[in-house]
Amino acid sequence: MAPMPEPVLRLLDAALVGELTVIDRSGRPVTYPLIPLWDGEKVYLTSSTLFSRKLEHIRTDARVSLSITDPVAVGGATDRATIQGDARVIEEDPHGGWERLLPIWEKKEPSIVYFLKARVALPLFFERALIEITPRRVLYWADGDAAVAPVVAMLAEEAA
């Protein structure tokens, strides 16, 4: 697989929020704001079981996209990107399996570790599935302006 373009890596590292779009049963795009976590190879997002409809959609159709568009959420950077890829729901252990991503999550939301220590207050929020996205194609707008065609990078062939 080709590497993720450097500017997109910077956006992934900085972004406090991105827009995950999944495809619902009727074929319509449904978008959810989530914290994107990049482990150096794949993009991960976590979803509480409280808000698990997106997981149902992914199980039905694995094709997703993740956009990073909000300059406020990336510390003022004006460039934007959309990553298309294939998603997989990882839910062997909703109670603690997602915690392997806690170090990356904590960098973006330091308070999460304190909330986790008090998980008794909101137990279902911390029952979570992981969404693992294998990037396939990346569209990048250097100045964030959609009037200019994006730079497109293919990272992998389309899933069979």
Added chain:
Amino acid sequence: MRSTPEIDARTGLEKLATYPYQVATWIDETGYPLSVAVEARIDPVAGTARFVAPAGLAIPTANDISLTGSHIRPQPGYGYDERRHVTVWGPALVEDGIVAVRGTSAWGWDEAEVPFFEYSERSVGKSRRYFDALSAERGTPVKPRLSFGFLTLRSTRLPFLTATLVPVVLGIVIAARQGSFDLVAALLTIVGACLVHLGLNVSNDVFDTLQGADDANVTPTQFSGGSRVIQYGLVSLRQMAALSTLFYVLAGLIGLGLLAMRGSTALLVIGIVGIIVSLGYTAPPLKFVYRGLGEIAVALGFGPFMLVGAYVVQTRGALSWEPFAASIPVALLVALILYVNEIPDRRGDAHAGKRTLPVRFSRGAVIAGYNLAAGAAYVALVVAVVVGLLPVPALLMLLTIPLALQVSRGLEPNYDNPYGLMAVMGVNVKLHLLAGLALLAGYAVALVAGAVAPGVDLFIG
């Protein structure tokens, strides 16, 4: 209960217009979603959003596309707040390089309108369905979990035991000041009373679930709305019923032991009536709290029954007015814990036919009721001291008046805000605890004075 925050298309467009840019999303020719940030001109009245077609990308006109607005405010070193998002769907037309989307449906969430905790609570059904589906897929039950310690804390509502410890210890101390003290009986009394309280807490969850009150409540807080362990799937209804039964059986055994050790008719009556009131608090056919009698049941149970009960264990049945007088302010303040905690629950309670006082009365009447009852607690204290039933140092409890005023002042601005009311409820719980500790401190002074200066009389008259 609706969990998906669906809104009409016009409202969606109105909300979308407040975002500095929108994310246009469609399914591209490869079948993947594709998103592009655009700046749309939105006309909610016409029901449309228009934006310049993004360069180099083909927008489909055969299927709905969406426009999403999303906002978050980073809080460096902490995380974020001000979360809100909205998505509007509709068919798109592309003419002369302009994309026109006609909004047909929308959804979104704004934590300023629906607080995160309420949004989460409204979504509990989704979590249940998630675990049911996962269990069916694996062929074995998969449930949400909590550590044993957290689960015990949550399911029994252990921190509320202060409501029992205050009157029971006070009853024991009053008896001790009068010269009656048996350590084993005192310890058994404390444990037995705590078990009754735990049985009450757990049975309250069982019967509120069976009668629909806890399911109807979408704004529970750490002080109100029950433990939620059944709703969250952490413990089954059957397990909670068994736990409650266990607590009551153990309490009954301790009660029988105390009767055998310190036999008295008064203790027998208090024990039997106390358990009936405790169970009947939510359990049919009595279900006092559903009839607006919860405060009276709680006042009696955590006031005279606990305090005088603990006293008669020590005195082997001898009664006096002193413990009864001491129990009145304690009873009023503990009833006020329930009373204030019922305020955020009132909509769900009304829906489930749980006609608590905040369900029955207006906001003004409920707040006036708080002021009256809290004031009565202090008046009862002063009168009891003045007529010589309680020692003068018991007036230390007056030091807690500022807390009562703090609660009173906090009710009006937070009456319709369950999460704003949480701090007020916390102060109200603290008020009962500190008032009880102040009474105990007063009695500690009386005990010490009695030991070092037997001639000094700390009672008026």
